[in-house]
Amino acid sequence: MPERIVETVQVKHxxxxxxxxxxxxxxxxxxxxxxxxxxxxxxxxxxxxxQRALNLQREGRLGTYPSFLGQEASQVGxxxxxxxxxxxxxxxxxxxxxxxxxxxxHLLFQYWGGDERGMRMPDNLNVFPLSIPVGTQITHAVGVxxxxxxxxxxxxxxxxxxxxGSSRGDFHEGLxxxxxxxxxxxxxxxxxxxxxSMPRDRQTAAQTIxxxxxAYGFEGIQVDGNDVFAVYKATRDALMKAKGGGGxxxxxxxxxxxxxxxxSDDASRYRTKEELEIWKxxxxxxxxxxxxxxxxxxxxxxQKDVETRSKAVVDEAQKKAExxxxxxxxxxxxxxxxxxxxxQSRQLKDF
Amino acid sequence: MATMNTVQALNLALQEEMERDKDVIVLGEDVGKDxxxxxxxxxxxxxxxxxxxxxxxxxxxxxxxxxxxMAAYGLKPVVEIQFMGFIYSAIDQIFSHAARxxxxxxxxxxxxxxxxxxxxxxxxxLEHHSESTEALFCHMPGVKVVVPSSPRIAKGLLISAIRxxxxxxxxxxxxxxxLVKEDVPEIDYTVPLGKARIVQEGKDVTVIAWGSMxxxxxxxxxxxxxxxxxxxxxxxxxxxxxxxxxxxxxxxVIVHEAPSMxxxxxxxxxxxxxxxxxxxxxxxxxxTAYDVVLPLPKLEDYYLPNTARIRKxxxxxxxx
Numbered sequence: 001m002p003e004r005i006v007e008t009v010q011v012k013h014x015x016x017x018x019x020x021x022x023x024x025x026x027x028x029x030x031x032x033x034x035x036x037x038x039x040x041x042x043x044x045x046x047x048x049x050x051q052r053a054l055n056l057q058r059e060g061r062l063g064t065y066p067s068f069l070g071q072e073a074s075q076v077g078x079x080x081x082x083x084x085x086x087x088x089x090x091x092x093x094x095x096x097x098x099x100x101x102x103x104x105x106h107l108l109f110q111y112w113g114g115d116e117r118g119m120r121m122p123d124n125l126n127v128f129p130l131s132i133p134v135g136t137q138i139t140h141a142v143g144v145x146x147x148x149x150x151x152x153x154x155x156x157x158x159x160x161x162x163x164x165g166s167s168r169g170d171f172h173e174g175l176x177x178x179x180x181x182x183x184x185x186x187x188x189x190x191x192x193x194x195x196x197s198m199p200r201d202r203q204t205a206a207q208t209i210x211x212x213x214x215a216y217g218f219e220g221i222q223v224d225g226n227d228v229f230a231v232y233k234a235t236r237d238a239l240m241k242a243k244g245g246g247g248x249x250x251x252x253x254x255x256x257x258x259x260x261x262x263x264s265d266d267a268s269r270y271r272t273k274e275e276l277e278i279w280k281x282x283x284x285x286x287x288x289x290x291x292x293x294x295x296x297x298x299x300x301x302x303q304k305d306v307e308t309r310s311k312a313v314v315d316e317a318q319k320k321a322e323x324x325x326x327x328x329x330x331x332x333x334x335x336x337x338x339x340x341x342x343x344q345s346r347q348l349k350d351f
Numbered sequence: 352m353a354t355m356n357t358v359q360a361l362n363l364a365l366q367e368e369m370e371r372d373k374d375v376i377v378l379g380e381d382v383g384k385d386x387x388x389x390x391x392x393x394x395x396x397x398x399x400x401x402x403x404x405x406x407x408x409x410x411x412x413x414x415x416x417x418x419x420x421m422a423a424y425g426l427k428p429v430v431e432i433q434f435m436g437f438i439y440s441a442i443d444q445i446f447s448h449a450a451r452x453x454x455x456x457x458x459x460x461x462x463x464x465x466x467x468x469x470x471x472x473x474x475x476x477l478e479h480h481s482e483s484t485e486a487l488f489c490h491m492p493g494v495k496v497v498v499p500s501s502p503r504i505a506k507g508l509l510i511s512a513i514r515x516x517x518x519x520x521x522x523x524x525x526x527x528x529x530l531v532k533e534d535v536p537e538i539d540y541t542v543p544l545g546k547a548r549i550v551q552e553g554k555d556v557t558v559i560a561w562g563s564m565x566x567x568x569x570x571x572x573x574x575x576x577x578x579x580x581x582x583x584x585x586x587x588x589x590x591x592x593x594x595x596x597x598x599x600x601x602x603x604v605i606v607h608e609a610p611s612m613x614x615x616x617x618x619x620x621x622x623x624x625x626x627x628x629x630x631x632x633x634x635x636x637x638x639t640a641y642d643v644v645l646p647l648p649k650l651e652d653y654y655l656p657n658t659a660r661i662r663k664x665x666x667x668x669x670x671x
Binding site: 087105116117119120123128129133136138139140141142143144145146147150157169170173174176177210214244304318335336337338340341343344346 | 376397402403404408410412413415416417418419420421423424425426428440443444447449452453454456457458459460461492493495515516517540545551587589590591
């Protein structure tokens with residue numbers, strides 16, 4: 001018997017906005033002028049926050065901080081597609097997701113300043129506390145999707161991770177389970193080309209990360225991660241599909257970590273300046289700005305206004321975070337268990 | 352009241368809790384149609400359906416990770432890990448997340464999760480099927496560790512574990528699954544977590560044990576004036592009951608089937624030394640497995656603490 005083809009995989013790459021800010025009219029998401037401006041303003045706000053966090057770290061006022069510079073479109077575009085009822089699972093490099101979901105910014109400064117209370121998200125915000133062990137949050141999103149399906153709620157889970165995370169067993173076990181149970185979950189991989197010093201080709205020999213989805217029985221798509229429209233559209237479509245019972249999707253946002261891994265890292269040790277410059281020129285915020293300029297939604301005066309407002313918001317958040325009194329040291333006993341153990345009570349008594 | 356073994360008692364606990372609370376979901380490998388490798392979940396699939404008794408892919412990290420998500424959403428997942436020896440790939444999820452999500456979110460999310468696992472030796476099993484590594488988990492703040500020692504206790508403890516708002520590792524002594532039968536009330540009763548149980552009162556020596564070693568110790572102390580404590584919750588354990596007993600007897604023997612190095616006996620000894628040293632008449636002795644790789648069945652009986660070793664330790668402390 002001759003061999004026969006039992007499965008073929010075709011991986012698509014989606015780009016809507018080109019580098020000059022021209023949008024493909026057939027694919028451009030139907031966003032109103034107001035929504036476009038809101039998207040742009042969140043992009044600028046997220047970068048303003050990020051740059052301030054870096055500055056504060058250098059001044060010793062924040063601890064180690066992982067910048068998401070260059071990944072704003074991937075983070076803001078995807079979060080912009082989520083509804084309040086959806087559950088988001090960010091990693092440590094997703095400050096842009098928190099900003100876009102409306103997390104009060106002083107909480108982020110508080111958290112990165114070393115105060116756990118900053119990860120207490122407001123009750124109406126279904127954004128999980130960020131996960132530091134790489135890839136481990138993927139299965140939590142899967143579990144939430146199982147619970148959503150069990151309760152028949154109209155919502156979906158959205159798991160963030162990176163190219164490094166895609167190498168881990170958690171990725172495999174999470175995506176595998178999501179496929180088996182056809183769960184309402186979207187896996188959003190920001191392939192930013194670097195996991196600290198390890199380039200993407202040290203994570204997988206596969207041509208794309210998106211294609212791994214087919215091994216789990218669902219579809220993947222690669223999008224230009226510096227194109228906020230492509231990220232938004234792919235995420236929105238995937239979330240709609242998930243909520244309609246169509247199961248999971250893997251989205252690979254092809255982007256770049258312009259910043260060092262964290263403030264403790266020096267990326268010049270392992271990557272070239274030339275590569276960095278190429279990606280800096282692909283600035284995702286600039287691309288939307290060029291698009292808006294063509295639609296007369298952007299001007300120098302508008303830019304100045306957006307920057308001034310962003311700076312004011314970030315100033316205010318920083319001021320608020322820095323004014324928060326130190327937590328009561330006894331606070332560390334409060335949340336380990338629902339109540340105090342005998343030993344904790346004794347330790348607290350002697351504290 | 353019905354006479355039943357531990358498997359039946361645990362099954363009854365699951366049935367009652369699933370009947371009482373729609374948020375209770377059972378998930379794991381072969382827990383559905385097959386009823387679990389030890390049949391603890393037998394009949395649940397037929398009674399509650401595939402949505403609540405979920406047969407999962409073979410993926411311990413994935414199962415526990417997913418259960419953490421389910422718990423955050425407000426469900427009460429009861430995970431079965433087929434043997435304690437297979438739980439290690441899920442330790443990252445247990446330590447890094449289940450134990451910390453309450454603290455990390457400052458109480459916004461809890462982790463009301465039970466992880467059941469057959470535990471311990473004495474059943475002539477394959478490699479990795481007789482593990483007793485409870486101390487690993489006792490070391491981690493945020494996790495509770497519970498071990499039942501009889502059918503009646505098992506049912507009451509499992510119900511408490513399911514209702515508990517924190518993650519509970521529920522270790523079921525494989526050896527006791529069908530060894531002991533006991534009258535088990537079919538009414539709603541619980542055995543509280545965090546409390547030890549004085550199995551028998553005595554004056555001369557306090558013996559602390561749990562799980563299948565509790566049963567073995569009971570058989571070893573005939574004719575001796577021993578106060579026997581079933582610790583039941585290993586972490587956080589009931590220091591008050593332990594210290595009160597030690598202050599009365601002045602002598603302590605701790606029996607566990609894990610190796611001695613950093614076993615829970617070490618923590619119990621240190622706690623007793625810190626808080627009741629001046630009441631002691633003799634050194635604290637531990638009867639444990641040897642500090643060797645757990646042998647296959649041919650040598651298992653030489654590895655596990657036996658009646659002779661337990662009696663000898665008690666006789667030794669009685670000489671002081």
